[in-house]
Amino acid sequence: MTEKNIDRPNQLVDHGEEAHSFDGIQEYDNKLPNWWLWTFYLACLFSVGYWIHYHVLQTGLSSMEAYQLEMKEAKKAAEKREAKNPLTDALLLKLSKDPKIVAEGKTLFLKNGCVGCHKADAGGMIGPNLTDEYWLHGGKPTQIYHTIFNGVPLKGMPAQGKLLGRSRIQKLVAYLESIRNTHVKGGKAPQGKKEEG
């Protein structure tokens, strides 16, 4: 259908199709670009495949299943690491003889906020003196490790296990073993049971 329009004197409109006209507002039905159509079709195909894989046949892992699988694998990897290097007093004492590990442990002690309660020289202020022979929660290296890992919530010692992880706490324990029984000046009065070690 060709139209003559006073506003567009030399303009011919000829598409061989009707324009839908709503009170003078015209709507045409032109072709969409091919790239648009094809990406749309592919997206539809993908969504059908996705739906079948995850929701119909359930051949895919749900988010919860994927998470549980990853946690299982992480636990297995941790157990393997633990089996290779079991956490014993002997291991921690060996680490405390390595000056590099002790230095890293000292950095952790200073940067991690331990000094807030135990003071920079570990003499203790709110927390106990770490340089004497008296231990509130056990003075064996593995006991010290667990105290740091789990914290003492009732007394205000935060649990560092999830924050720092296994290897960093080992380094901390190595550092503490290296300053054990050094009796810094001005340290807090003894608390707990006496343990030579």
Add this chain to the structure above:
Amino acid sequence: MSSTTKKPKALARRPDLETLYCINEDGSHNTIHPADVKGRFQRIKKITWTLLIAAYMILPWVKVGGNPAILVDLPNRHFFLFGKIFNAADFWLFFFILSGVGLFLFFLSATFGRVWCGYGCPQTVFLEGVYRRVERLIEGGASARDRLAKMPWNGEKIRKRFSKLGIYLVISLILSHTFLSYFIPVDVLQKAVTSSPAAHPAAFTFILLFTAIIFGNFTWFREQLCLIVCPYGRLQSALYDPDTIVVGYDRKRGEPRGRYNQSGEHGDCIDCYRCVAVCPTGIDIRNGTQMECVGCANCIDACDVVMDKVKKPHGLIRYDSENGFEGKKTRILRPRTILYMAIMALWLGAFMYAVFGHSPFDAELVRLRTDSVFTIDNGRIRNQFRLQLTNKLGNATQFEIKALEPETAQFVLSAKSVLLKSLESRNIPIFVFLPEKEYKPGTDVRLLVQSKAGKKMVQGRFLGPRK
């Protein structure tokens, strides 16, 4: 009624108001080869684009106060802006940037039409300012490019196309690396570029994808982004009014069209079709203001050149408002624009207040998480807090902590004076002991943090047993 005008050779299909010129009837892409044009607005655009591209390429190398001038450090959640440092807690300020850009674009569009599109938008700046100029250099003018496109793949076509695409690839690589350097500092990026991709898999993958997108966009997608994807162009119909300045055709002066030496009364338009030939989005501006018109002003310059040749004045196609084309006066200041300016003034006030209130350091008092919120120890109630201190200045600063309230309490601070490096953050445990008889509900703990850059008061509630 048949048309008396001859179809120009270069345009087999004519632009109309019912279709997008860049899409054919079968849905395939209709490549537009706009003709070359010289003129006043082309000169203004070239200067603008040179400045914008220079700024884009040079800014990543500029340092202010030891830090890059503009850097978005995503992994560490820091934003560096000409010496000022913002961290994640300041992200709310981004609201001002978004709303300010939006308000300003609305005001600009309502007043001056699509000047952003034609002069500022990266799509135009890089496409017209860089990529099309390379194309013109290698493949020649519009008719030569059109001829090359229709040629079979002979030696000339292979040579020209491959050299053009090779240069396009190099430009796309430069652009994508420059983009990345706003997120990774240039010196780090330099090391990444000269080392193995395996050392920086995320950055390498990003560069691959982004270069491909830039290359595809500026080689083929081109005007389809403006016409089909960009929402800004489609907003224009909601923002215009009869006083908005647009690129338009003076119908009163130009109609009825006639050939140059045609007898009888006719308007200044000689139907030479130059305005259509130079249009990068494939419209006929004589059909009126259209969604596709990006305000590039190519048609203005092209028509002025022809008007010179037929010894008629410039401006048959010009920047003017709908009222202006009808012979009425254009009002720049009108209720719409005044309202926009008032809102922007409010925005500016709020933004200035927010930016000047931006503190050079963060200090927060937070209760320490333990099994109980308070403990009683030898007749004293103990509360455990943590002072989170973050230094947001560009250099190391000393912070002094002073306990203020409650005055009858004993404060145990691990450190009363702390030295923090730039952007360093520390948690300082603070223990407050208050004798039981001094305690009453509603007691607050107050501390003052002082530094060379200013001071801040922090406070928290002291909790104790019910009385």
